[in-house]
Amino acid sequence: MKKLYILWILIIVLTSCKDDDINVFEETADERVAAAIQSLKDDLAAPANGWRLKYRPEDGGGSFYVLLKFDDENKVNIKTDLGSQDGEFYEQNLTYRIDSSLGLELIIENYSFFSFLFEQDQATYGAEFEFNYANKTPEGDLVFVSKTDLSNPTTLVFEEASATDANLLGKELSGNLNDMSDDLAIFSSSFKLTFETRDLLLFLALNESKRTIDIGSAAKKSNTASIQSIDFVSGYTIKGDSLILDTPLAGSFAGTSISLKSIAFSSFTNESIDICVDPITTHAYTGVTNANLPVTLETTLQNATGKLFATESDFYYAPLSFIIDNGVSAASAIQQDIQGAVEMDLFYNTQLNDGSRLYGLGFTIINSDNSQTFAYRKFTPVLEDNKITFNFDSQISTLGNPVTDADISKIDIYLDKLTEGDNTFVFKLITDRYEFNNPCTGWSFVFINAN
Missing domain, CATH: 2.40.128 (Lipocalin)
Structure with missing residues (x-):
């Protein structure tokens, strides 16, 4: 009888241990995932002015300032200064969702600025519209990484935006440069940058979607037949009324020494090329460089190379x-x-x-x-x-x-x-x-x- 009593005591103890193991977590796995999703949504929706992102889709390309304002009803307002497609991406009201796979994922559900960049170069450009959540920094920034860039994933850092961050977006500058790129029916833009107080011309092309500048050659204004090849490529960022090179162009070109880091643009005017029966409407954009040198960017049929x-x-x-x-x-x-x-x-x-x-x-x-x-x-x-x-x-x-x-x-x-x-x-x-x-x-x- 005593042995039977001891056996019952052991069964009760073992059963109690199993119940304790099962109840280590107060929530089920699904409940924990739902809580993590809600926590990230709360973080995304928290800042009064939303988030600021400086987005560089791939190494070697330029960057875009992006402002994102999330709410807790799966809606997001995205503002950029990408002038493509008649300014479609200046401001979009879209939907988003937070999924959980191997971790939390932020997915922009509609066709967006991110989708447009993703499609560039037949979808081989390094942009993305689905992002894995990485962490929240001690400063309160939210860090994401691109989901499908397996070899070199892009890191995106969401920083809390201020009320004045809208001034970072250069919609007017971007739109004007986009119009200039469409002046001629050619695959790549063809521009000439004239240094008004120097005997120097730079021949270049801009890629608005990748934010890259390609300066192919230089010449003297006084002798355009004498060409110096440059073969310079840099990413750039638009910030307000300025185009800022990631890598400055520095050296002596066609006999003139310069260090070109940025151009602040001001006056945008209509011009024309008068070689056809009907004149071709083109544009010119004046500004000053970081060295306060006056310059004019204009569409040109000249291509030194x-x-x-x-x-x-x-x-x-x-x-x-x-x-x-x-x-x-x-x-x-x-x-x-x-x-x-x-x-x-x-x-x-x-x-x-x-x-x-x-x-x-x-x-x-x-x-x-x-x-x-x-x-x-x-x-x-x-x-x-x-x-x-x-x-x-x-x-x-x-x-x-x-x-x-x-x-x-x-x-x-x-x-x-x-x-x-x-x-x-x-x-x-x-x-x-x-x-x-x-x-x-x-x-x-x-x-x-x-x-």
């Missing part, structure tokens, strides 16, 4: 998808007009098998019997800086199979779009690519160095 195509290679090709009619691919139209056309080719002083030299522009055609025909016009070029004049022969010539399925007379449709009015300008895009553009027709042909 464009003329280098003539010495870099003697053969270029343009896939049909790289032929653009005022922003729209002309590939389908070309294939309908020139049966079997696969690419446009530019022979520029190319030595042929017989030792002769060829300047020729036309299309390579694949015939139904798989033979090839190159239908082209010979030309004599006149190259003045980055403006090229094609003086075409009166007859269309062929290389390869002279018997072709195509109506080769229709190559003239596209040669005319490129050369109309002798207004063809060449712009260097990247190392092996040049854009041949006619601003009067709005057509562009991007040729790739085949050598």
Whole structure:
């Protein structure tokens, strides 16, 4: 009987221990997750003026100031100074949610500023619209990291905003620069920065979506034929009325020493390029540098490195998808007009098998019997800086199979779009690519160095 009594005591003790183990947490796992989500939502909604974020999607690119104001009903107001898409991203009222997977996640549910940047470069740019929550700092900042950037995740630090942080956003400056980038129907902007009190020009391009500046070359105002290659690229930030370089441009350029860290812009005016039947409306933007030097940024057809195509290679090709009619691919139209056309080719002083030299522009055609025909016009070029004049022969010539399925007379449709009015300008895009553009027709042909 005594043994039976002891056994019952042991059973009661063991049962009590199990109950204590089960009740270590006063809440279930789901309840704890819900509490963590609510705590982060409370933190996000707490600041009276919301949060300030300086967002750099990837190394080498520039930064954006972003203001975010969350509420506890899963709504967020986002303000930026990204001028793309007619200012759609200046201010957006969207929804968000906090999820829990391996940790807490902040997800912007609607198409937003973050979504737009995510899509750049065919969604290979380092932007994101879903963020893993990392921690809250002793100063009260909220730290997130991009969710899908596995190799080099972007860190985002939400700092409590002040009532005056709206002044950081340079909506006017961003919008004006975006308008300038659209002055010409070309892939990359083409600007000239004139130092009004120095004998110096800088030729550059801006990428508004990535916030990068590419200064390709410099020249003297007094002698634009003498070019100094620079090949300088930096990210930049817009802050109010100023464009601030992440990396200053410092040194001697075309004989002038400068240290360019920022430009504060002021007056934005309409200008025009008067080489076409209808003048092309362009813009100019005046300002002063960090060294208080007056400068003018203006759209230009000049591209100091464009003329280098003539010495870099003697053969270029343009896939049909790289032929653009005022922003729209002309590939389908070309294939309908020139049966079997696969690419446009530019022979520029190319030595042929017989030792002769060829300047020729036309299309390579694949015939139904798989033979090839190159239908082209010979030309004599006149190259003045980055403006090229094609003086075409009166007859269309062929290389390869002279018997072709195509109506080769229709190559003239596209040669005319490129050369109309002798207004063809060449712009260097990247190392092996040049854009041949006619601003009067709005057509562009991007040729790739085949050598």
